[in-house]
Amino acid sequence: MKAAVLRAFDQDLLIEDVAIADPREREVLVRIMATGVCSSDLSTIRGKTASALPLIPGHEAAGVVERVGPGVSKVRPGDRVVLSWAPNCGHCFYCHESHPTLCDVYGGAAVSGGLWDQTSRLGPASTPINHYSCVSSFAELAVVPEAGCIIIPPDVPFAVAALVGCAVTTGFGAVVNDAGVRPGDSVAVVGVGGVGINAIQAAALSGAETILAVDSNPDKADLARQNGATHFLHALDDGLIDTVRGLTGGRGVDHAIECTGRPMAMRNAYAITRPAGSVVIVGIAPVGAELSIPAIGFPGSKKRLIGSIYGGGVPERDITRILSLYQSGRMHLDAQIGARIGLGQVNDALRWLEQGVLARTMIEFA
Ligand SMILES: [Zn+2]
Ligand SMILES: [Zn+2]
Structure with a gap:
């Protein structure tokens, strides 16, 4: 099969013919x-997450079951x-704890670069290629654990389903599961990207009254409003905290959802949240980055600082729920998809992302 392989950090992915083994148990x-x-x-790909190479990236994907292994x-x-x-x-401790x-x-598999048994189905047995988060979808075919397959309705386009496989669920769940936004609440979404616009939509669906979109790129104001933001604020504005307080009865927002992965943005999210409010950190920071907040005021602030990954809930439940909201016209996902390209253009797509392209580039296979 054709696949895009990462053999060295910060280099283009190489389109190669890669052997793929049969699915096991x-x-x-x-x-x-x-x-x-x-x-x-x-x-x-830029080497910010300390992954073992070579690997096939890609983790936001949809497709058709080709073959199943024993016991599926x-x-x-x-x-x-x-x-x-x-x-x-x-069956593990965290699965039983509802996390x-x-x-x-899964955690062991992700770190190993393998599937659940921590071995790879990709590349020759002597020099295997690592899986990426048990998906590795920059490829024509993928072998995944049965648990990673979630059936989608026949009328949901593959590109929309793929988008729900990561960005949508991450933003939606941060608001619905981790922040627990209620009707009438105020919410700030820091970082209006693929995750942030879905956090904005989820805040609107949850009945938030004030939804502040915060970003350093003023070109995103229209996008933020189209998705449900009531205000757009410039992230680098010296008066940001005062502006937020002015819009929230002098207190700060009930919930801030940070979606950039930048420590500076995380501090801003913390600062603009009211006492006893929730600060949900979704953005993935580079290895070695640290988050510092003023320690002296923390106990008295009663703020909740919450890490949120993949929506923080039950991804299969949330993905199914979001697809249903899409079908009923309540989650707006089609406009989030921008360029549709072939696998051969994957390196262009990575550069567009670095340059700040707003819509999601979707790699499609005929
Ligand atoms: Zn488990
Ligand atoms: Zn993702």
Whole structure:
């Protein structure tokens, strides 16, 4: 199969013919139909996440089940599926604690570059290529754990399903699961990107009254408003904190959702949140970055500082729910998809992302 392989950090991905092994026990071979190019792919490719090479990136994908391994009961060949990049085992400490995104089995697999048994199905057996988050979708085919396959309705386009596989669920869940936004609340979304616009939509769906979009690029103001923001604020404005207080009864927002991965933005998110409010950190910072906040006021602030990954809930439940909201016209996802390209243009897509392109580039396979 054709795949885009990362062999050295900060270099172009190489389009290669890669061998792919048969699915083993409770694994599924999926023909990828669409895969989005996400900032997490870019961070990995630029060497900011300390991944072991070589690997095939890509973790936001949808496709068709081609073949199933022994013991698979969840899907059958021909099923249309979106892939979860955190397929959880259902039996470990964190799965039992209702934190499936922290699953020990998935975590071990992700670190190893393998699937659940920590071995790879990609490349020759003597020199295997690592999987990326149990997906590796910058490729015509992927072998994934059965648990990572989520069946999608027949009328949902593959590109939309792929988008829900990462960016949408991450932003939606941060608001709905981790912040727990209620009708009438005020919400600031710091960083209006692929995740941020979905956080804005989820805040609007949850009934938030004031939704502040905060970004350093004023060109994103219209996009933020189209997705439900009530105000757009410049992230680098010296008066940001005062402006936010002015819009929120002098207090600060009830919830801030940070989606940039920049420590400076995380501090801003903390600063603009009211006492006893929730600060949800979604953005992935580079290895070595640290977050500092004023320690003296922290106990008295009663603020909740919450880490949020993959929406912080149950990804399969949330993905299914979001697709249903899309079908009923309440989540607006089509406009989030920008250029549609072939795998051969993947390096262009990474550069567009670095240059700050607003819409998601989708790699599609005929
Ligand atoms: Zn992603
Ligand atoms: Zn588990």
